[in-house]
Amino acid sequence: MASATASRGGGRGALSAVLFYVFLTLFVLVSVFPLLWIFKMSIITRSELFQSPPTILPNNPIASEYGQIFGDPAFQQALINSVIISGATTVICLFFGAIAAYAIARLKFGFKGLIMTLILAISFFPGVAIIAPLFIQFSSVGIIDTLASVIITDVVFALPLTVWLLVAFFRELPRDLEEAAKVDGATTIQAFRKVIVPLAAPGVFTTAILTFIFAWNEFLFATTFLLTPDTQPVTVVIPNFASQYTTDYGAQAAAAVVVTVPLVIMVLIFQRRIVSGLTAGAVKG
Known part of the structure; x- marks a missing residue:
């Protein structure tokens, strides 16, 4: 039985x-x-x-579409713009986000729960709801069609994610080393810079990857605030491989592969750190 x-x-x-x-x-x-x-x-x-029914495997593979997009000055400039926007957004978010996250994780003050709730709420706020007022405001100060307009908005929406992730990492670090540094005469800022940041390097690196990917994929603000090929990133330039009567789907597909594959490779290489970053603090409060 x-x-x-x-x-x-x-x-x-x-x-x-x-x-x-x-x-x-x-x-x-x-x-x-x-x-x-x-x-x-x-x-x-x-x-x-355009063959119907479509083929599953390519009959005669060619690489001419990749030669076309890499030979296009607009696409080359778009890649540079995307790197500048994403890199600047990542650096700014890490700098201010690390300081804010350290204060929330380590210092004692009231309304911490409310502050974290507001930070999380900002990250879910629909950008389309403020895009018209932002366009008017940026036009009044003369930064429309400049990379600064998109960097500012990307920082606003990426910074909550940065703070949220780094708070979880900082809370998991032992306080003993930090207290020992203060006993040796270090100030709070020195303990943060020389002790906490090196210990939290894996978390900072994970946060940097996620922030960079967010800024790299952003489209709404870029297509609204950046009006010329000299300032547009790749997410805006890819649909431009078209004319009034035809669309070069092959070139669009090649550009999409060039833009997407590096991010896919990055995620595959650092997937363990990304998962640990997203789940940090899930057990411990």
Whole structure:
């Protein structure tokens, strides 16, 4: 009787394992398929691109679309603009976010819960609701069609995420080393700069990756505030591979691959740190 029960339990366990791996395989295929399809669009001829029914594998792979986008001065400038916007947003968010997160995690003052709630609420605030007032305000100070307009808005919406993640990391660090540094004569700022920041380097690095990805993918403010190819990032320039009557889907697909693949590789390499950063402080308050 016991052996029969054990065999049924083992059969259910094996079935559950098979169903899990089937679901996992389907999930991975569904997630990866759009990226693979866009890559396939970027390496096929225009006649094959419009072939019906579409081909699953490319018949005659070509690389002319990649040569076209890398030879386009507008796309080259867009890549530089995206790097500047994302890099500046990341540096500013880390600088101010680390200071704010350290104060929330270590210093004693009232309304900490309310402050964290407001920080989280800002990150979910719809940007489209303030885009018109921001456009009027930025126009009045003369920063429309400058990288500063997008960097400012990206910082506003990325800073809450930066603070939230860094607070979780700082709370997990032991206070003993920090107190020892103060006993040796270090000020609070010196203890933060020389003790806390080096210890929290993995968390800071994870936060930097997530902030950079957020700024790199931003489209709404960039397409509203940046009006010329000299200032537009890649997210705005990619749809411009089109004319009044035709759209160069191959060039758009190639540009999308060039913009997306580095981020995918970055996430795959640092996925453990990213997951640990997103789950930091989930158990300990």
